[in-house]
Amino acid sequence: MYVYDQYDQHIIEDRVRQFRDQTRRYLAGELSGEEFRPLRLQNGLYIQRYAPMLRVAVPYGLLSSRQLRKLAEIARNYDKGYAHISTRQNVQFNWPELEDVPDILAELATVQMHAIQTSGNCIRNTTTDQFAGVARDELIDPRPWCEIIRQWSTFHPEFAFLPRKFKIAVNGAVSDRAAIEVHDIGLEAVQNAAGELGFRVSVGGGLGRTPIVGSFINEFLPWKHLLTYLDAILRVYNRYGRRDNKFKARIKILVKALTPEVFAERVEAEWAHLKDGPATLTEAEVERVSRFFIDPAYKALEDQDAALAALDAEHPGFARWRSRNVVAHKKPGYAAVTLSLKPTGVAPGDITDKQLDAVAELADRYCFGEVRNSHEQNIILADVEQSQLFTLWNELRELGLAVPNVGLLTDMICCPGGDFCSLANAKSIPIAESIQRRFDDLDYLFDIGELDLNISGCMNACGHHHVGHIGILGVDKKGAEFYQVSLGGSAGRNASLGQILGPSFAQDAMPDVIEKIIAVYVERRSEDEQFLDTFRRIGLDPFKERVYAANH
CATH class of the missing domain: 3.30.413.10 (Sulfite Reductase Hemoprotein, domain 1)
Known part of the structure; x- marks a missing residue:
């Protein structure tokens, strides 16, 4: 996963100091509620029905065990002992005290986390397939491309105050597990006849008051032009998107009003000024980012089909769990496991501080110290040895995380x-x-x-x-x-x-x-x-x- 350099860390720590002073000034009456509102939204802080809600960014859903432990600590010390997994793969705290939020952001910064651009009219967290990098039907690992988009979009001066919030999803597999067609921009990795990599680009999808399935406006965008083309889309939206009515301000309304064909023409015209410019991606830049997403130290294993079938026959509960919560992995002898956060009687997507700590421990022992959040509000251990599945299942049962309902009606x-x-x-x-x-x-x-x-x-x-x-x-x-x-x-x-x-x-x-x-x-x-x-x-x-x- 991506690791901050000294500049990343400095920027995040500066933002914490800045927001700490803004919060102090608001609580002292030096800033009005209207003045404080855009400042708190830039730091992921909402005022909900009973308390503030803090939304923490989890880029493309990827978390380290160290970050999980910090989230558990925050849930214990600043919330009511639990966190919530959102449909953008982020983590939310529903009960922090306003005066504690700067301290929470400072704690997050110690583990390379923040809440920047998780709210407000900006480019939000880029999401992807929860099985990215391990899925058998994958054309490419989408995570490096998500990281490239994250670095491009974070603090982008042109797109900090868009007409409305903006969401991007990237899919690198045959199956679309990232729901790209209902995003403002959806990107699907494709290859042309020459075997070259590019992206099929969908624009104008979204739900809300006016649900619309996106329109594909570019069937093959060469990978090196990804950022310049995204720049062109956002510039057209920034210029022509409505700002007089927030209910008609999403890009989907603009695309529908212009028609996808006319919108695509305007993007092409804007792109003509940007194509082959400074934001054109190079092989060196893609390689730099891709180095953060190399395969972990997989063992040379064989698939354990016969042994697992024997365990299935002996333990029907294990068989059920394996059929619903375990999926095939690209490497022989491994599997990806979904931890269901949907037991009856628990709000879907909620996880306690004790469970977060326990999942961190499981990640260290079974999964190279990493987990993923899904937009279905579950957690995934993506690299589990098949020979360890039965032991893991027993541990998950003790934690209340082994409900065999993934993809079924109660996994809502x-x-x-x-x-x-x-x-x-x-x-x-x-x-x-x-x-x-x-x-x-x-x-x-x-x-x-x-x-x-x-x-x-x-x-x-x-x-x-x-x-x-x-x-x-x-x-x-x-x-x-x-x-x-x-x-x-x-x-x-x-x-x-x-x-x-x-x-x-x-x-x-x-x-x-x-x-x-x-x-x-x-x-x-x-x-x-x-x-x-x-x-x-x-x-x-x-x-x-x-x-x-x-x-x-």
Whole structure:
């Protein structure tokens, strides 16, 4: 993973000192709330419903065990003993005291972490595949490219005050596990007929009030032009994006208004001034960054298929866990393991200080001292020897991190909702828990199969409800909390937005509603069909008829 040099460290420490003085001045009444607001947002600090929320940057989701231990320490000393993994692979603290935030940022700086550009109208954390560098279907490791984008975008003077927040995702594999088509910019690694590396560029994707799947405006951008082309896109957005209405300020609105074709023409015209300029990437620069992402000291191992099959037969719980939470690795004898942060009764994505410390210990013993956060709000140990999987499983069971539900209905994405967020129309966490409790039968969950259920407490869509196979949106109806359901969304390749099922439902009806939707799928599916396949084949009406027929 990337390691700070002396300049990086100096910049971060300077920012901490600067924000410490800004906070002091605000608490002393020398800065108004309006004056302090852009300063705190530049340092990842929100004022939520009951307390500040601090969002800590985790570039492309990669963390060292040392950083995990520091996050655990902060959770213990400055919060309520837990942290939250966000859908941008970042870490959030929901209960810090405002006067403690400069101390927290100083602690983070000691382990090469910060909260810069995790909020505000700037380029946010660049995200990627949680299995980057180890996936068998990978064309390239996207992490060096994410790091190049991070270094380009951090403190970029032109793009510090964009019309609205801006999100970039990079995918280097055959499967799109980075959801690039619902990002402001999505980058997919491709090769041309000559075998040269480039990027397919999508622009104008995003969720929120106006969900839009992005448009591909460049089918092959040579890698050396990556930053100059990104510069051109951001310049066009900065120039033509709306600033009079924050609900119409995202780049997706501009791309739709101009049409993707016209937007692409304006990018090309702007790029003509930048192409082959100083920001053109060189092989030496890419090599410099790539050196931080070389393979760890893998052993020469053989796949342990027969031994693992024997353990599966003897321990059904292990077999279940291995089938859901363990994926194939590019190196023989290794596997990537997902630690589910979705046990029933715990807010999805939450992890305690004790668990953070324990995961750091596991990372050191099993995984070369590194972990990854996923945008599905789980944690990954990416380099586990297959011969150690059974021992690891037993340790994870003791920690409450071995729930075998990854990719299943109860492995849901869920924003903090009305329990924390001042923007939310409704609570999200109680809905998640009520559905988890209704579907607590693992046999039934496994029978249902792959299913993404995403929950957002408001139209800002932090829970990505638009691209859930089943999406749930909290809405306000005359001061009461209700929930709108959509079906058929997908964040992967050829992304799609869900279709609204119909009128919204009261909170206590939601487990029944989901149960009826699942019942239609189970009755109507054909062999080997997953939920999304069945929905696309039979359409919305059969689900609608079942759900609303019982309510009249």
